[in-house]
Amino acid sequence: MGPTFLRLQSLSELVKTIYNLHPEAKYVGMFDMNVPLVVIRDPELIKSIALKHFDSFMDHRSFINEDQDPLFGKNLFALRGEKWRQVRSLLSPAFTSSKMKNMFKLMSACGAKFGNYLAQLPPEQRILEVKDVFTRYTNDVIATCAFGVSVDSTKNPKNEFYVYGKEATVFNTIAFIKFYIFRSFPWLARLINLKIIRQKITDFFRDLIETTIKTRDENGIVRPDMLQLMMETRGKEGKAELSTDDMVAQAFVFFFAGFDSTSTLMSFAANELAINQDVQDKLRKEIDQVLEETNGQAPYEAINSMEYLDAVINEALRMYPIAIASDRVCVKDFELPPALPGLKPFVVKKGHGIWIPTYGLQHDPNYFKEPEKFDPERFFGEQKKDNLNCGAYIPFGLGPRMCIGNRFALLETKVILFQLLARCDLKTCEKTPNPIKIAKNSFNIxxxxxxxxxxxxxxxxxxxxxxxxxxxLLITFFKFRVVCVSCILSLYYLLFKDLNYFKKHGIPYVKPLPIVGSMKSTFLRRESIPDFIKSVYNLYPDAKYIGLYDVKNPIIMLRDPELIESVTLKHFDMFMDHISFVDKNQDPVFGKNLAALRGERWREIRSILSPAFTSSKMKNMYKLMFDCGVDFGSYLAQLPPEERIMEIKDVFTRFTNDVIATCAFGVKVDSMRNRKNDFYVYGTEATNFTGNFIFLKMYILRTLPWLARIFKLTFVRKEIANFFRELVKTTIKARDENGIVRPDMLQLMMESRGKDGKTELTIDDMVSQAFIFFFGGFESMCFAAHEIAINQNIHKRLQNEIDQVLEDTNGRATYEAVNSMKYLDAIINEALRMYLVAVVLDRLCLKDFELPPPLPGIKPFTIKKGHGIWVPVYGLHRDSKYFEEPEKFDPERFLGERKKDNSDDFNESSNIYLSFGFFFRLDNM
Ligand code: HEM
Incomplete structure (x- = not known):
């Protein structure tokens, strides 16, 4: 097998070469590593071994110890002797025709979904790697049929099922080496505890099966799937019981086979259909005929009796048998007839193996004329029977050990080809392999x-x-009309609403327009929100405050620092809450967080959370942050030269992601190496505020809450909310069960439970609080990095300070040392001044409140209950009255004497620097 191991020849080519070595012989000998192997060429002899003498050739050669890799070692394919018989007879009922008929509905629904998905792809995405699409389809089908779990891989392309399934079924170089070690040096595999499937993946499947079994047991759920059949073996007298590990292994092999082999068959068939347009036309006609006869319903019986579809699939399986060869191990000495006339019979010894060279047989011109031609006609009409029964057509193996899932695979393939060709045309493109050359770098065909x-x-x-x-389309149109009518009604309300509120009171204000209020420039994307805040702030430089409309809500923008202090400190009780726009029942993850909570509830939660942010807690978290920081620093320093130019925001987002995961959720994540971890993917999606869709969503949530309720619009997608909810739930459960205590925020919230006189936090409350960390201002970090890169003098000085700390602490950079770095502190303060995240802070007025006149000569103005105030932090931070040369990045202003003037201490003279908010509602991050 040298050339295959050296990747000079594909496995299929190797099997064909060996098969063709002695065209007259009934069998030929070879070595698989050091084990003698007989390759049986003669179909009659194959039948005799696989059927008549099955007892002597019952098992596959298994080389993976079940204790070492239970997923691989305990599945039906690997099982031997009596245990195999028991499990096979137990699983067979899952594949009867009646069971297939039940599963057909699930497959059909998935197939139609995929067909529609492909038919509706935008023009620029029409060239695609179809194996990926088919694998997603088989993924969804097997998830529901074997695991009883519903997955939608078109909507959620990164679902764990798919990601892990794909990883587990890829036979790349590493897998190749692992297999080699397992087969040739089993002692070494044991010594280094080698596993074919990564522990995380094994755990995922085990957890899934365990939880499903538990849920079904607890709630008496019965489903007609493979798992159920296995569950029913438990506690039955005279029947072998399957342990959870056994069930996991069986479910996994269904997944393994259902996921990859079947999608490979579909891909080869699709490829040949695209190359052979005449075949595609004929098949399409048959499909349309069935649609016509069944009025578009295409039930199980109709699809199953489509002769040409069957022929196309059979021919694809002939040319591209997914199992290139099957094997058996000889369990007692067995005499073979002479290989060639004149030679002696040959005895296969117990323990030696045989191979059935499927690929060679199915490409042999003695059995199939022009074997390299894709010709479904050979399985159509008169010829079908002869070709199917010639003894050389064995894509699913033969005998009692033949593929248990063959009906399932065929039906699943029929369904998708039917649904796909009913809606789409398959064409070749530049990258289409024609003729197909089998890759040499993979065990999979x-x-x-x-x-x-x-x-x-x-x-x-x-x-x-x-x-x-x-x-x-009609339904969509109807829905569209409902939306239009709603929009017209709200427009009417907005247009005729009093837009002269501030004018009437003689307050300086920004002229509003219907629908957009005072924010026309931001709506038209002509001005960013920070620039808008700054321009409004600068509109009346002498006024203490200005009126404006946040869409339709009147807002008072406070300009005068003294007034800001008075309103937010002295009269805090009247301006306690933020203007919240998300309904906490509709969107608990967003609506229940500390920033959105109001009144007493806010006070309670704030007092529970505050201890999480004391200096001593920070010191504990510092270690976690430090480890992440070291990891990132080293990672970046070791990047290869061609990757040194990067989008720094991505890097910082990954860093903060890992810090949040460990400090708020108590979970360890490595986002630089595991770039697509769910935590990062969902976290970034949830905090992404760019794009027209988000803009529209925000607009509806803020302006037309009733419409948001009707459409059940949420700020955070349901799937994301569920992910974090599950995460928090499992972490709490694990901590409760194992008595784990961690110095993080989640722990503090957990401790609030069951305490007399204290409010209990629900899971949603906890998720919501933990979730708010994502909104912590890491953008400022990116801007700081940017400014440091531009200002090389600052860069040098900061590096000197860092080197000094490393020198003083012998490289350990303790919490105290890092915290007392004055220049680093000044840089961060300056970055927060120029590029703060919360460019405007808001409060809701809880009872009518009289403000002093905005300008001399104007009357005092009473701000009404329910109206809002804004503090234009961005404007204040860029006002030359408070910060000299405000557009200049100058950390010096936060050093030495100047620091005091610019600091954020309300007791000091200045109260302008508001990067983290003010007073009680000081931003938590
Ligand atoms: C195109 C798709 C498939 C092909 C070509 C295929 C082919 C095969 C072959 C050649 C064997 C070995 C038979 C022998 O040694 O005689 C096998 C075994 C097996 N296949 Fe498939 N298979 C496919 C799909 C599936 C599916 C969808 C499932 C499950 C849902 C499945 C489950 C199994 C199992 C469990 C075994 C081991 C049976 C035993 O040892 O008793 N296969 N398959």
Whole structure:
């Protein structure tokens, strides 16, 4: 097998070469490593071994110890002797025709979903790697049929099922080496505790099965799937019981086989259909015929009796047998007839193996004329029977040990090809392999370069499914009309609402427009929000405050520092809450966080959380942050030269992500190495405020809350909320069960439970608080890095200070040492002054409150209960009255004597520096 191990020859080519070595022989000998192996060429002999003498050749050669890798070692394929018999007879009922009929509905629904998804792809995405799409389909089907779990890989392309399944079924170089060690040096595999499947993946599948079993047991749920059959073995007298590990292993092998092999078959078939347009046309006609006859319903019986579809799939399986060869191990000495006339019979010894060279047989011109030609006709009409029964067609193996899932695989493939070709045309593109060359770098059969095709929506979709389309269009149109009417009504309200509120009171104000209020420039994307705040702030340089409209709500923007202090400190009780725009019942993750809470509830939660931010707690968290920081620093320092130019925000986001994960959620994440971890993906999505869709969503949430309620619009997507909710739930459970105590925020919240006189926090409350960390201002970090890079003198001076600290602390950079770095502190303060995250702070007026006149000669003005105030922090921070040369990045202003003047201490003379908010509602981050 040298050339295959050296990647000079694909496994399929190797099998074919060996098969063709002695065309007259019934079998040939070879070595698999050091084990003698007989490759059986003669179909009659194969049948005799696999059927008549099955008892002598019952098992596969298994090389993975079940204790070492239970997922691989305990599954049906690997099981031996009696244990195999028991498990096989137990699982067989899951694959009967009646079970297939039940599963057909699930497959059909998935198939139609994928067909529609592909038909609706935008033009620029029409060239695609179809294996990926088919794998997502098989993923969803197997998830529901074997695991009883519903997954939608079109909507959630990064679901764990798919990600882990893909990783577990890729046979790349590392897997290749692992297999080699397992087969050739099992002692070494044991010694280094080698596993084919990563522990995390094993754990994922085990957890999933365990939880599903537990939920079904507890709630008496019964589902007609494979898991259920396995569960029912428990506690039955005379029947072997399956342990959870056994069940996990079986479910996994279904997943493994269902996920990759079947999608490979689909991909080869699709590829050949694109190359052979005549075959595609004929198949499409058959599909349209079925749609016509069944009025678009295409039930199980109809699809199963499609002769040409069956022929196309059979031919794809002939040319590209996913299992290139099958094996058996000889369990007692067995005499083979002579390999060639004149030779002696040969005895296969117990423990030695045989191979059935499927690929060689199925490409042999003696059995299949022009074997390299894709020709479904050989499995159609008269010829079908002969070719199927010639003895050389064995894509699913043969005998009692043949593939248990063959019906399932065939049905699943029929369904997707049917649904796909009913809606789409498959065409070749530049990258389509034609003719297909099998890749040498993989154990799995696949073409060099992948399966690239162009998928176009059909122009002549059969009217029965086109009608469904129009019905859907009609519903969409109706929904659209509802939205339009709602919008017109709200527009009417906004247009005729009193826009002269401030004018009437003689207050300097920014002229509003209907719908957008005073914020036209930001709506038209002509001005950023910080610039808008600054320009409003600068509009009346002498006024103590200015009126404006936040869309339709009257807002008073306070300009005068004294007045800001009075309102937010002295009269805090009247301006306690933020203007919140998310309903806490509708969007608990966003609506229940500290920033959104009001009144007494806010006070309670704030007092629970405050201890999490004392200096001593910070000192504990410092260690966690420090470790993350060291990790990031080293990672960046070691990047190869071609990766040294980077988008720094991405890096900082990953850093803060890891810090939040450990400090707020108590979970360890490594976002630089594991770049697509759920924590990062969901966290960044939840905190992404860019894009027109988000803008529109915010607008509706803020301005038309009733519409948001009707559409159940949430700020944080349900799936993201669920992810964090589950995370917090599991962490709490693990801590409760194992008595784990960690010095983090979650722990403090957990401790509030069951305490007399203290309010209990629900899971949603806790998730919401932990979640707010994501909104912590890491943007300022990016700006700081940017300014440091531009100002090399600052860069040098900071590095000197860092080196000094390393020198003084012998490289340990303790909490105290880092905290007393004056220049570092000044840089961060200056970055926060210039590039603060909360460019404006808001409060809600809780009872009517009289403000002094905004300008001399004007009457005092009473701000009404329910109206809001804004503190234009961005404007204040960029006002030359308070900060000399405000547009200059100058850390010196936060050093020595000047620091005092510019500091954030309200007892000092200046109260302008408001990067973290003010007084009680000081920003938590
Ligand atoms: C195109 C798709 C598939 C192909 C080509 C395929 C092919 C095979 C082959 C050749 C064998 C070995 C048979 C032998 O040694 O005689 C096998 C075994 C097996 N296959 Fe499949 N298979 C496919 C899909 C599936 C699916 C979807 C499932 C499960 C849902 C599945 C589950 C199994 C299991 C559990 C075994 C081991 C059976 C035993 O040892 O008793 N396969 N398959």
């Amino acid at each position: 696949k073409p060099e370069g992948g399966f690239w095709l162009k998928v176009l929506p059909r122009k002549d979709t059969h009217h029965t499914i086109a009608t469904n389309h129009s019905r859907k």
